[in-house]
Amino acid sequence: xxxxxxxxxxxxxxxxxxxxxxxxxxxxxxxxxxxxxxxxxxxxxxxxxxxxxxxxxxxxxxxxxxxxxxxxxxxxxxxxxxxxxxxxxxxxxxxxxxxxxxxxxxxxxxxxxxxxxxxxxxxxxxxxxxxxxxxxxxxxxxxxxxxxxxxxxxxxxxxxxxxxxxxxxxxxxxxxxxxxxxxxxxxxxxxxxxxxxxxxxxxxxxxxxxxxxxxxxxxxxxxxxxxxxxxxxxxxxxxxxxxxxxxxxxxxxxxxxxxxxxxxxxxxxxxxxxxxxxxxxxxxxx
Amino acid sequence: xxxxxxxxxxxxxxxxxxxxxxxxxxxxxxxxxxxxxxxxxxxxxxxxxxxxxxxxxxxxxxxxxxxxxxxxxxxxxxxxxxxxxxxxxxxxxxxxxxxxxxxxxxxxxxxxxxxxxxxxxxxxxxxxxxxxxxxxxxxxxxxxxxxxxxxxxxxxxxxxxxxxxxxxxxxxxxxxxxxxxxxxxxxxxxxxxxxxxxxxxxxxxxxxxxxxxxxxxxxxxxxxxxxxxxxxxxxxxxxxxxxxxxx
Numbered sequence: 228x229x230x231x232x233x234x235x236x237x238x239x240x241x242x243x244x245x246x247x248x249x250x251x252x253x254x255x256x257x258x259x260x261x262x263x264x265x266x267x268x269x270x271x272x273x274x275x276x277x278x279x280x281x282x283x284x285x286x287x288x289x290x291x292x293x294x295x296x297x298x299x300x301x302x303x304x305x306x307x308x309x310x311x312x313x314x315x316x317x318x319x320x321x322x323x324x325x326x327x328x329x330x331x332x333x334x335x336x337x338x339x340x341x342x343x344x345x346x347x348x349x350x351x352x353x354x355x356x357x358x359x360x361x362x363x364x365x366x367x368x369x370x371x372x373x374x375x376x377x378x379x380x381x382x383x384x385x386x387x388x389x390x391x392x393x394x395x396x397x398x399x400x401x402x403x404x405x406x407x408x409x410x411x412x413x414x415x416x417x418x419x420x421x422x423x424x425x426x427x428x429x430x431x432x433x434x435x436x437x438x439x440x441x442x443x444x445x446x447x448x449x450x451x452x453x454x455x456x457x458x459x460x461x462x463x464x465x466x467x468x469x470x471x472x473x474x475x476x477x478x479x480x481x482x483x484x485x486x487x488x489x490x491x492x493x494x495x496x497x498x499x500x501x502x503x504x505x506x507x508x509x510x511x512x513x
Numbered sequence: 514x515x516x517x518x519x520x521x522x523x524x525x526x527x528x529x530x531x532x533x534x535x536x537x538x539x540x541x542x543x544x545x546x547x548x549x550x551x552x553x554x555x556x557x558x559x560x561x562x563x564x565x566x567x568x569x570x571x572x573x574x575x576x577x578x579x580x581x582x583x584x585x586x587x588x589x590x591x592x593x594x595x596x597x598x599x600x601x602x603x604x605x606x607x608x609x610x611x612x613x614x615x616x617x618x619x620x621x622x623x624x625x626x627x628x629x630x631x632x633x634x635x636x637x638x639x640x641x642x643x644x645x646x647x648x649x650x651x652x653x654x655x656x657x658x659x660x661x662x663x664x665x666x667x668x669x670x671x672x673x674x675x676x677x678x679x680x681x682x683x684x685x686x687x688x689x690x691x692x693x694x695x696x697x698x699x700x701x702x703x704x705x706x707x708x709x710x711x712x713x714x715x716x717x718x719x720x721x722x723x724x725x726x727x728x729x730x731x732x733x734x735x736x737x738x739x740x741x742x743x744x745x746x747x748x749x750x751x752x753x754x755x756x757x758x759x760x
Contacts, residue, residue, distance in 0.1 A: 412565050413602035418592035418620030418668060427615060431606050 286476075293478040297470040298486075301479060304466035305486050308452040311380070311462070315387045315452075316445060323392040327399035328425065344396070351393035357454055359386045364458040383455035391448050398440045402433035439505065442498040446491050453487075463487070514577070516541040516703055517562070517672060522571035524557055531557045533727035535571070539672075542701045546714040546735075549724035550750060555707035556599075558724070559674040562705065563596045576671055592620050595665030596674040599681050601657045603649040603664070609636070610645045613664045621668065628667075635663045639693055655686030662693055673697065675706040679713075691717075711751075711760040715739050723747045 275281060329337075330344040351359075363386045368377035376382070406429050414424035456465035463483050470479035517539035524532040531554045539545050547555045560566040562573060564580055564587050573580045580590050604612050613635065614628035623631070636642050639659050649657055658678055665673060675694065679687045691713050698704065698717055708714055714721050715735045722732040723744070731744045739760070742748050754760045 409598065409600060409602045410604065413598065413604070414615075416563055416565060416591055416594075416596045417616030417664070418588050419616065420588055423619050427619065428604055432604075435606065 288477045288481055290476055290478045293470075293474055293476045294482050297467065297474075297479040298482045300470065301463050301466045301483050302486055304461055305463040307380075307455075307460065307462035308449070309490075311384055311387070311452045311455060312445075312449050315384050315391065315448060318384075318388045319392045319395050319448070320441075322388065323395035324399055324430075326392060326396035327403060328430075330396070330400055331403050331425075348393040348396055351389050352397075354390070356386065356390045356451055357457065359390055360454050360457060362386075363389075364455075379458040380455065380460050383458055383460060387448060387451060387454075391444060391451075394444050394447075395441060398437050398444060399433065401440075402437035403429060405436055406432045436505070439498050439502040442494060442501070446494050446498070449491055449494070450487060514574075515539060516543075516576060517705065518572070518574040519558075519562070520572040522558070522561060522573060523569045524554075524561055524566060525569055531727055532561065532568075535727070535729060537722065537729060537732075539703060539705055541703055543719045544698045544702075544704045544706065544717060545720045545722060546718035547705070547707045547722050547724055548709070548711065548714060548750075553724040554727045555724055556676050559596065559676045559705060559707055562672075563594050563674055564590060565596070588620065592616075592668050593670055594672045594674060595668060595670035597658070597661050597665050597676065597678050599677040601649070601654070601661045601681075603657055603661055605649050608646050608648055609641065609652075609660050612649070612660060613667050616664065616668045631667055632663070635666055639663055653686060654682045655689045658682065658686075658690045659693055662690075662697075666697075671703065673702055673704045675704060675708070677707050677709060679708070679710055709759070711739070711754055715760075723750065725750075 278284075326344050326347060329340045330348075332340060360383055363382045364379050367375065367382055368379070371377075410428055410432065411424050414428040415421070419427070452462065453464040456462055456468065459465070461469075463486055467479035467483040471477055515538035517537070519535050519537040522532050522535040523530070535554075535558060537545075537558075547558065549555055557566060561568050562575070562580075568581055571581065575590070575594065578585070578590065580587075604615070607615065610629065610632055613632040614623075614625070617623040617628040617631060618625060621628075633642070633645070636645055639662070641656065641659060641663065644652060644656060644660070649660070652660065662678075678694075679690050682690065687710065691710065694704070694706070694713075695717055706714075706718070718735050720732060721735045721738040722729045723738065723742070723746075724730065725746045731738065731742060731747045738747070739751065742751060751760065
């Protein structure tokens, strides 16, 4: 009896829809969720504010006047992060698709292309992003080659594109492989060439399916734009370091975190919503 | 020379020999039904005729062109041979109209207007005009399969291959699809049909071939195959079909 009550209030068996609130059960579920959240948050809050070091931590990390003073400057430099993110994302979307398509070409003729594409993803997924940023950002301009850009913003963008396109091409590839081979057979049976079948039948379905995981990778990219600070490019994180050095107060770091969250949280929610919607559609289809 | 000629066609998947020497001819305007148990090689045979599966040995000639010769333009060959699959295989991200016009536009190079006119004529002929802008998900199995037939016809093929096209349908939807095939037969379309619908084979085929373990064991006019099969395997197969109440 108790078990049945529990199931009625909780979620349906097999319901793995990606969401936080809502679901079957109605008002009772919501009440339980609200109560347990309030209890947990209160307990956590008490642990923090009753800790011995809390007064000092509050002064150095959550100091109101410092927050108000540094926030506008950091926000202004955050424009560099957004610019970097948008630029890198555009190149990643295209370059990763090229890599994924090369990897998916069948037949022995294309073996070298498949091999190169696989090697690329292995290498750039294997190198820590921070190392690549250092290697390219300091190494390439150090060569002093004429005609090669020496801007560190440029090489930071290149590093992020190289690393993230390796991840994103794997996401694309999983999408391409999830399209049933009978779809390609149907397209080929209409006399379409392999490339036409890919372009009109396989890729449109593949890309639609991988939008949520793609967004997921872009949330990671948004955060990693902070790595360019290491090259001396002034962006939000670098600016917060400057502010901290000027006041010996860590509040600017918290301000930077708030700014990043303001961008990534909506994107995270959107991703979850898209995943839930895709799942609903799959269920409706089956 | 017959319109379709197969000589000694062999096909294996790994160590599994699915076709073990198929000899078969189909005359122009003839309707030939392939019957036999699941796994006897009916579907593989059709896929080989459309070059969706490369053959291991043997010759396939359609309309005077040897498809199995080296250097054949497979895309050109496929434009002249329509195939309809058991699982419809419509493109789920395209409307009915785009499903039907994709082949004519991309493979034949027709303009959008020409392709749409051709599609509209066919959709009207098979009672699907009101589904023109619908997506495959919203159609019944029977409607989807009729759209798949229209999609293949839009290329104006000289030969149609039908691969158990009613096997995935609810029983009450089988008739609407078979009526389309009967209409095609009446219009003189040359067809090679793999089917489990024995009643349909009996009343619509010019010839029935019984496949067993990758060979054509017996063939002839449907009256003879269904009433007095000579091979023990054919007799056994048909006895089981009758037992199941499907003939």
